[in-house]
């Protein structure tokens with residue numbers, strides 16, 4: 633016997649970087665999933681696209697941290713994923729939550745989803761040195777979520793197209809970008825604080841627009857949010873090339889998702905294929921997806 637769970641990745645509709653300073657943000661689980669199968673075994677074995685190992689914290693830091701936290705238990709863990717790794721779509725949170733859930737059921741440990749989300753956040757903090765609870769919360773519960781309140785919003789019914797620059801957005805780069813914004817804020821508080829506040833206002837207004845399914849207005853505010861992230865210095869020419877390609881292809885709006893400095897952008901659209909083709913022509917890797925209400929799910 634074995635147990636398989638999957639968990640989704642995430643995009644930010646609004647609010648990245650501002651959320652570090654207590655402003656609200658809106659994140660959305662997307663139906664791009666990591667699947668993990670756990671099976672009782674006589675040794676520890678972990679297999680994924682990154683390699684096949686035993687308890688090897690260098691290759692599989694998140695999965696090994698899960699095994700250490702829950703056991704340690706002798707378990708064989710097999711991972712397959714549609715999520716690009718290190719691209720700002722929450723692949724570490726998805727693999728962490730799916731592994732926690734699969735081992736939890738396989739060994740009858742009885743943890744609740746809330747406990748799994750909390751352990752997942754602790755593991756991301758341990759491995760990365762710092763992490764917001766956003767990614768692991770969204771991977772656990774799915775849906776569209778306002779953070780830090782962790783308030784479930786209405787679902788998005790329009791198309792979502794992600795454009796990956798294939799320029800890594802590693803935890804080190806995320807930490808560096810967060811520090812870069814902090815330095816700019818220290819140097820020019822009278823300029824940067826209003827920008828951060830305005831991003832927070834966009835997220836607050838976004839909650840109502842999600843409820844109204846007003847995708848045209850959501851898109852306009854995504855465009856404004858993108859410009860403000862550029863102003864904070866976390867944009868790149870590659871990200872903006874994909875953002876403008878998506879907009880020129882008729883997207884409601886498009887912006888950086890996550891820390892920036894590479895990684896991915898996201899567009900909302902009623903013509904996903906047209907926007908995806910434009911992103912690919914502009915040099916990105918396009919992923920067409922939808923919002924998912926399903927968080928971590930048994931398969």
Ligand SMILES: Nc1ncnc2c1ncn2[C@@H]1O[C@H](COP(=O)(O)OP(=O)(O)OP(=O)(O)O)[C@@H](O)[C@H]1O
Nearest residue numbers: 680711713717718719720721722723724727802803
């Ligand atoms: N399919 C997978 N199999 C094994 N480990 C994975 C897998 N996907 C992600 N990981 C682990 O997560 C790490 C990537 O996490 P990282 O936080 O850098 O990127 P991300 O989660 O994709 O982006 P972000 O955190 O910015 O949203 C990988 O180096 C690996 O340790």
Ligand SMILES: C[C@@](O)(CCO)CC(=O)[O-]
Nearest residue numbers: 648649651763764890891
């Ligand atoms: C930049 C940031 O807001 C999002 C990174 O994906 C940092 C965080 O919230 O953890």
Ligand SMILES: [Mg+2]
Nearest residue numbers: 722723724725
């Ligand atoms: Mg991560």
